[in-house]
Amino acid sequence: DSGVTQTPKHLITATGQRVTLRCSPRSGDLSVYWYQQSLDQGLQFLIQYYNGEERAKGNILERFSAQQFPDLHSELNLSSLELGDSALYFCASSVAPSGSEAFFGQGTRLTVV
Amino acid sequence: QKEVEQDPGPLSVPEGAIVSLNCTYSNSAFQYFMWYRQYSRKGPELLMYTYSSGNKEDGRFTAQVDKSSKYISLFIRDSQPSDSATYLCAMSEYSGGGADGLTFGKGTHLIIQP
Numbered sequence: 001d002s003g004v005t006q007t008p009k010h011l012i013t014a015t016g017q018r019v020t021l022r023c024s025p026r027s028g029d030l031s032v033y034w035y036q037q038s039l040d041q042g043l044q045f046l047i048q049y050y051n052g053e054e055r056a057k058g059n060i061l062e063r064f065s066a067q068q069f070p071d072l073h074s075e076l077n078l079s080s081l082e083l084g085d086s087a088l089y090f091c092a093s094s095v096a097p098s099g100s101e102a103f104f105g106q107g108t109r110l111t112v113v
Numbered sequence: 114q115k116e117v118e119q120d121p122g123p124l125s126v127p128e129g130a131i132v133s134l135n136c137t138y139s140n141s142a143f144q145y146f147m148w149y150r151q152y153s154r155k156g157p158e159l160l161m162y163t164y165s166s167g168n169k170e171d172g173r174f175t176a177q178v179d180k181s182s183k184y185i186s187l188f189i190r191d192s193q194p195s196d197s198a199t200y201l202c203a204m205s206e207y208s209g210g211g212a213d214g215l216t217f218g219k220g221t222h223l224i225i226q227p
Contacts, residue, residue: 002156033214043157043201045214058214090156101147102215104156 004105018079025093119218132189136202143204
């Protein structure tokens with residue numbers, strides 16, 4: 001158990017809908033990262049928050065957004081969902097902001113139908 | 114050219130063999146190098162973390178980084194069937210007080226035959 005908790009584990013929704021994925025980082029970790037994993041693209045970095053503020057952006061679509069709350073949990077919002085958004089979404093956390101030694105949660109499997 | 118190249122495998126070896134997994138990269142700014150193990154449908158698990166060039170050993174696992182060749186390796190000694198998984202290399206820049214995510218290889222699927 002990495003100590004990073006993600007909910008829900010599975011999500012099935014229709015195209016055009018909006019969903020929210022939730023992540024609780026390890027105790028003491030200030031950085032939260034979101035990644036998308038699909039079969040053809042592998043693990044892709046989406047966005048990072050550090051102590052409540054956005055620190056880095058990767059390949060995140062404009063339809064996607066995230067935030068980190070004062071208690072350090074984070075939410076990833078996906079809107080206007082398309083079939084191609086079906087993937088595993090992982091949250092990771094680390095103490096440092098540099099991205100090293102990041103620990104991953106078990107992921108949310110999103111299926112858009 | 115992709116930033117990080119990793120042979121997808123599958124790589125199949127008999128139990129007890131020494132396994133060598135490799136990644137090459139093109140971005141000379143990468144300074145942090147990691148290996149993750151991912152079982153099917155699970156989250157990646159951090160195995161090894163190395164800063165800059167050199168070797169690091171942890172039990173049956175050894176990580177090597179050669180920044181001059183832009184090449185990293187993970188060796189697994191006395192491989193076990195439970196080592197069967199996908200192994201992902203990951204890298205990160207140090208961006209001078211800023212922050213960045215990890216850049217991953219696509220992973221090598223390893224099968225240890227009993």
